[in-house]
Amino acid sequence: MNRGDAVHSRLPAGCGTAGCALTTPERIVVPAGRGVWIETLRQGDGPLIVILPSLGRGAEDYDEVARLLAAEGFRVLRPQPRGIGRSSGPMEGLDLHDFAADVAAVLDHEGAGPVVVAGHAWGSQPARMLAVDRPDLVRGLVMAAASAGKMPPGSTEQPYRRMREAIDGAGDPRLPEAKRIECLEQAFFAPGNDPRPWLTGWYREAHDAQSHARTVTPIDSYFAGGSVPLLDLQAEFDAVVVPGVFKPMLGGRVTVRTIPDAGHALAPEQPAALCAAIAEFARGLGGVHRG
Numbered sequence: 001m002n003r004g005d006a007v008h009s010r011l012p013a014g015c016g017t018a019g020c021a022l023t024t025p026e027r028i029v030v031p032a033g034r035g036v037w038i039e040t041l042r043q044g045d046g047p048l049i050v051i052l053p054s055l056g057r058g059a060e061d062y063d064e065v066a067r068l069l070a071a072e073g074f075r076v077l078r079p080q081p082r083g084i085g086r087s088s089g090p091m092e093g094l095d096l097h098d099f100a101a102d103v104a105a106v107l108d109h110e111g112a113g114p115v116v117v118a119g120h121a122w123g124s125q126p127a128r129m130l131a132v133d134r135p136d137l138v139r140g141l142v143m144a145a146a147s148a149g150k151m152p153p154g155s156t157e158q159p160y161r162r163m164r165e166a167i168d169g170a171g172d173p174r175l176p177e178a179k180r181i182e183c184l185e186q187a188f189f190a191p192g193n194d195p196r197p198w199l200t201g202w203y204r205e206a207h208d209a210q211s212h213a214r215t216v217t218p219i220d221s222y223f224a225g226g227s228v229p230l231l232d233l234q235a236e237f238d239a240v241v242v243p244g245v246f247k248p249m250l251g252g253r254v255t256v257r258t259i260p261d262a263g264h265a266l267a268p269e270q271p272a273a274l275c276a277a278i279a280e281f282a283r284g285l286g287g288v289h290r291g
Contacts, residue, residue, distance in 0.1 A: 023067055025078070029086050032105035036089030040106050041078040044070025048115040049282060050077045050103065052123030054265075056171055056207030058084040061267050062120075068275035074282065079106045083206035091209045096217040099210070100129035107137050114139035116282045120267060121145050121240075122210055128225035129217070140285050141225045142278050144233045145266045148245035149219045155242075160214070163187040163240050171202030188265040190237035197268045230254045231281040233274075235262040255281070
């Protein structure tokens, strides 16, 4: 196989129809250079939306969101971060430029751009970095339950420190399940929402590499996400994110919306509302119509 070729996985038997393409993603593995391969889930047909996952978690968290977006007439790409699924490559000494370059390689392989990039939580950081490093690839950013990385004027709080113990404990398999559920309820899920879907799906090596990348990348190098329109999509019961940072600092290109009855996890709690907000934002950029 040539280095420029993607590895295609076979769709399930009988999955050759347009309807199946909406519900069942095709998985490919894209060469990203530098010894990096990025597994990508893709489905649907139409204007393209990229979804980047939360800290230490994979693309499967957005299975229902992707299915709904495909049904709305969008094509959805979900690159797996390095260390998750069949995505592989060096894991030491990475910064956000590296993670953004992995996404750029997928879009270049697809011949796509500019596109809407939705970054959930940690995924908002490589999304913004991509808009800075490759502005030709990004037409709009959705910051879904995204920590901005800066604090409101006058605040003495440190960015990314809210609920730190609960965030790390939620994905720690060494802890008893009851303790992990407590951590999930504290940090990720709105009151009354079931946290058990997130007992699995954590990837420690990816978590550590992503945390390191955020720490070593200067916030001012990516905070603004270039100059494209930005949707600050907040969750009503988000215990992690400091709200109201993007718009005061970035002004009129920021639209703020709140999804009710959702915490920081967002996608497993309110997939239909998340889909609707992303779709509305994408169509509002012009040239995108309802499927």
